[in-house]
Amino acid sequence: MTLNDTLLISLRAVTSYRVRSLLIILAMALGVAAVVMLTALGDGARRYVVNQFSSIGTNLIAVMPGRAETSGAFLGATMGRTPRDLTLKDAQLIGRLPQVRRYAPLNVGVAELSAAKRLRDVTVLGSTADLIPIRHMNLAQGSFLAHDSEHSAQIVLGAKLAEEFFPTSNAIGQRIRLDENRFLVTGVLALQGETMGYNTDEIVIIPIDYAQSLFNTTSLFRILVEARSHSDIPSAKEAIHDTLKKSHDGEEDVTIITQDAVLDTFDRILHALTLAVAGIAAISLAVAGILIMNVMLVAISQRTPEIGLLKAIGADAADIRHLFFAEALWLSLAGTIIGFLFGQFGSLLLRLAYPQLPAWAPAWAIIAGVIVALITGILASLLPSSRAARLDPVQALSKK
Amino acid sequence: MIDLTEITRIFKMGDQSVYALHEINLNIATGEYVSIMGPSGSGKSTLLNIIGLLDRPDSGRYALDGKNVTDLTETEQAQTRRDKIGFVFQSFHLVPRLTAAENIEMPLILGEIPPDERKSRVADALQAFDLQSRAQHRPAELSGGQRQRVAIARATILRPKAILADEPTGNLDHSIGAEVMTLLEKLCQEGTTLIVVTHDRELSARAKRHIGMRDGKIVTDSS
Incomplete structure (x- = not known):
């Protein structure tokens, strides 16, 4: 057949x-x-x-103070030492590495935002201009720490905050208070909604020096680093590690997490x-x-x-x-x-x-x-x- | 043409051995018209199955067309069946989901005949058995006589040397049965060996040679 x-x-x-x-x-x-x-x-x-x-950034590396140990003795704890601070100087050293495209030191805290008889507590991010591109945030209007204004008291408002505080007028150019300090609104973030569990519509961003004095600290919460390319991530991580070890007198007291590893x-x-x-x-x-x-x-x-x-x-x-x-x-x-x-x-x-x-x-x-x-x-x-x-x-x- | 020497077939029933065929010697020449009669259990169907290569003897020798077919492999037996032997059954055994024409075509398909030739040969067969108007009907839509004509057309489509019919009229009424027998006898006159197994005396009487069986043995053989 x-x-x-x-x-x-x-x-x-x-x-x-x-x-x-x-x-x-x-x-x-x-x-x-x-x-x-x-x-x-x-x-x-x-x-x-x-x-x-990937919506929070690409080729990201986060540097945090303190060493995350999952095993073995943590020397600092037994000898009464705390981990060394991560400082702006560290951030600048990282910024000079060839594998790094840009970096943004970051401080986070809560402060009271007030203007025109309205007030509320907000999450405050203290950083530099590069935070916006590193974190893939978009400004709906204005700018943040544009050239030649690095040391002025600027503030960028989340979309929802701008709407709440200045419902009738343009927020740009308005004066607003964060605790006892006065800031000039230079930008408003685009409405983005919630990503990875927090809402960028209800935050404010101020320059890092103002944030450090506001929260009375010299230590950074973390440093966000963007590598030049995906393939640069491992060598960038190593370079950051070596740089910080040197600047911290040979102490390995930072934790470096790549977005890749988490992903x-x-x-x-x-x-x-x-x-x-x-x-x-x-x-x-x-x-x-x-x-x-x-x-x-x-x-x-x-x-x-x-x-x-x-x-x-x-x-x-x-x-x-x-x-x-x-x-x-x-x-x-x-x-x-x-x-x-x-x-x-x-x-x-x-x-x-x-x-x-x-x-x-x-x-x-x-x-x-x-x-x-x-x-x-x-x-x-x-x-x-x-x-x-x-x-x-x-x-x-x-x-x- | 059919040459059986001391053919024995034993069936095991529990721990008892029953001789269905006991040292049968039989010669049937080409073109003969033979009837095999006997009561049920006399071994006549078993004999027909062995002649048709559906069953194998436990001992003895069977030569078909001068060729020993006792030790053929299963596939060789199937080929021999297909090319040399046509079966006609009491219950017709048509494939219910195929049309009359397709049923007739089956042996040609199994013989790997090319489709064009198949079509013309089936058309010829339908005409020869007066089934043209029924070609596209399924067996369920055919009368008993028509079904048996389809079965005979199928049995003869590859022009076998022998037609083995097991109670071919058993499921047909008298006049239709006689028509079917006339068809088979016509094939026999054209040179095909015809072997009919029956327990109907009248049917048996139509044959030229009569073989009587009892308890696995041939008891009468008269021409």
């Missing part, structure tokens, strides 16, 4: 037993659709987190999660495979006389095996294709329902899902088709 005829005749059997075929195809399709949709969900979550991270961790966790849900969904493929095997066995028992007849008119064991094998293959192929379409449609609905979640099934999951489905179908049909091929023609023919 030629391959062409085998495929055609087995397709005839698939289309003749409609209900049976539809049920198998549905079972297979649900399995494949589950793999596609669940991995779309998992990978969508991963991409959501990655997007959030990698999240990426790995969520990727593992996606794999896990894909694995769970794959179980439904195995169930579909067992269903195919079961239904094929029933089909063979129903069609035993037919198998006997085919043998009587000259079909050998291989012909019979190929026929039933091809039948199972058609069923799993149809189930896989329909399941793939179901899954893509479901992912589309997910994306429509949650626009911020990029729920696209990753290519590896689709390919793996399809291959696993087809292999399951093939494995599940091996036993039934070889059983059909082994049937004794005399007994098969006499079965009513």
Whole structure:
């Protein structure tokens, strides 16, 4: 029997037993659709987190005072020493490194903002002009510490604060008080909403020196560094480490975190999660495979006389095996294709329902899902088709 | 053409051995019209199955067309069945989801005959058995006589040397049965060996040679 005829005749059997075929195809399709949709969900979550991270800046390195130790004795604690401060001088040293594109020292605190008989507590960021580009913030109006004004008392307001304090007039050029100090509003941040858990619409930014005197400190909360390129991150990290060690008299008392490392961790966790849900969904493929095997066995028992007849008119064991094998293959192929379409449609609905979640099934999951489905179908049909091929023609023919 | 020497077939029923065929010696020449009669359990169907290569003897030698076919592999047996033997069954054994024409075409498909030639040979067969108007009908839509004509058309499409018919009229009423037998006999007159297994005396009487069986042995053989 030629391959062409085998495929055609087995397709005839698939289309003749409609209900049976539809049920198998549905079972297979649900399995494949589950793999596609669940991995779309998992990978969508991963991409959501990655997007959030890149929205706070690219190629970022954060330098923090103090050493994060997870093991071993912390010498400073036992000898009554506190970690050395991170100072503006440290920040300037970092700024001179060749791998560093720009840097922004950062102090954070809370102060009372007041103007025109309104007052409220706000989060205050003290920094330099480069904070805005490093953190991917945008100014809706005005500027922050534009050239030649590095030492003036400027303040940039979050979008919501500008709206609250100056609802009727333009905020730019207005005078505003932060605790007892007067500032000139030179910029307003663009409305950005919440990213990574805090809201840039309700912060104010002032120059770093004013922030240090406001909070009465010489230590920095951290230094944000942007490396020149992604590939510069490791060497930049090392250079920062060496520079600060030297300036801190050989003491390793800073913690350097790259955005990459944090991102990698999240990426790995969520990727593992996606794999896990894909694995769970794959179980439904195995169930579909067992269903195919079961239904094929029933089909063979129903069609035993037919198998006997085919043998009587000259079909050998291989012909019979190929026929039933091809039948199972058609069923799993149809189930896989329909399941793939179901899954893509479901992912589309997910994306429509949650626009911020990029729920696209990753290519590896689709390919793996399809291959696993087809292999399951093939494995599940091996036993039934070889059983059909082994049937004794005399007994098969006499079965009513 | 069919040459059986001391053919024995034993079935195991529990721990008992039952001789379905006991040292059968039988020669059937090309073009003969033979009926095999006997009560149920006499071994006549088993004999037909062995002649048709559906079953293998436990001992003895079977030569078909002068060639020893006792030790053929399963695939070789299937090929021999396809090319040299046509089966006609009491219950027709048509594939229910295929049309009459497709049922007739099956042996050609198994024999890997090219599609163009298949079409013309099926058309010829449909005409020869007066089934043109029924070609696209499924077995369920055909009468008993039509179904058996489809089965005979299928059995003869590859022009076999022998037609083996097991109670070919068993499911048909008398006049239709007679028509079917006339068809088979016509094929026999054209040179095909015809072996009919039956327990119907009247049917058996139509044959030229009559073999009687009992308890796995040939008890009468008359021409």
